[in-house]
Amino acid sequence: MTPLLRFLGGISIFAGVFFSFAAVVAILRFPDVYTRLHGGTKALSGGAILILLGAMPYAGGIAGALKLFLIAVFFLVSNPMASHAIARACHRRALANRPIDEKRRGDV
Amino acid sequence: MILAALWGMVISGLLGFVRVVTGPSPADRLVAADALSVIFTMVLVLLSLYIETPFLLDVALAFSMLSFADMLLMAKYFEHGELHK
Numbered sequence: 001m002t003p004l005l006r007f008l009g010g011i012s013i014f015a016g017v018f019f020s021f022a023a024v025v026a027i028l029r030f031p032d033v034y035t036r037l038h039g040g041t042k043a044l045s046g047g048a049i050l051i052l053l054g055a056m057p058y059a060g061g062i063a064g065a066l067k068l069f070l071i072a073v074f075f076l077v078s079n080p081m082a083s084h085a086i087a088r089a090c091h092r093r094a095l096a097n098r099p100i101d102e103k104r105r106g107d108v
Numbered sequence: 109m110i111l112a113a114l115w116g117m118v119i120s121g122l123l124g125f126v127r128v129v130t131g132p133s134p135a136d137r138l139v140a141a142d143a144l145s146v147i148f149t150m151v152l153v154l155l156s157l158y159i160e161t162p163f164l165l166d167v168a169l170a171f172s173m174l175s176f177a178d179m180l181l182m183a184k185y186f187e188h189g190e191l192h193k
Contacts, residue, residue: 016113016150017113017117020120021120021123024143024147025123027124027143028123028127033136036136036139040143044143044146047150055157058110061162067169068165071153078172078176079176081180082142082183083142086135086183086186088183089135089186093186
């Protein structure tokens with residue numbers, strides 16, 4: 001049972017690393033604060049939860065696995081709340097002073 | 109294998125640091141710093157598995173809670189201009 005769990009956990013860890021890398025590329029390449037928040041929140045939360053669930057068979061015991069599960073649940077609660085607070089601050093105070101360029105607006 | 113995942117997360121963090129340095133507005137830097145806190149928590153978890161040190165998981169849990177409070181306080185500061193409100 002454990003080798004199968006470790007195999008699936010390794011696949012999950014590498015999928016999580018891929019999603020985290022994709023989130024960082026989104027933060028680097030998107031043109032606006034809101035789109036960067038979109039990429040950096042959803043893809044990074046998914047990648048982090050994939051890494052945490054995939055690391056559970058490697059934690060070496062029920063206590064470590066429970067700690068990893070606790071971190072995953074906490075991410076699931078806290079990450080949307082933090083990004084919502086950032087987006088609300090940007091919207092109310094007009095902090096996102098970099099709108100999409102007119103050239104790109106014509107493209108999409 | 110854990111080491112390869114660890115290097116992947118470290119490279120992602122270094123790439124995200126570019127946005128923290130060159131962000132045009134403070135909100136961009138805030139978004140990138142939020143992403144970097146999540147990536148640093150993942151680096152702590154993978155490092156705890158790689159060097160087999162279980163208490164780093166406690167450090168990762170405490171750091172995730174601390175960065176959550178940090179992001180809420182920074183968003184409140186940018187929204188209201190002060191904290192006691």
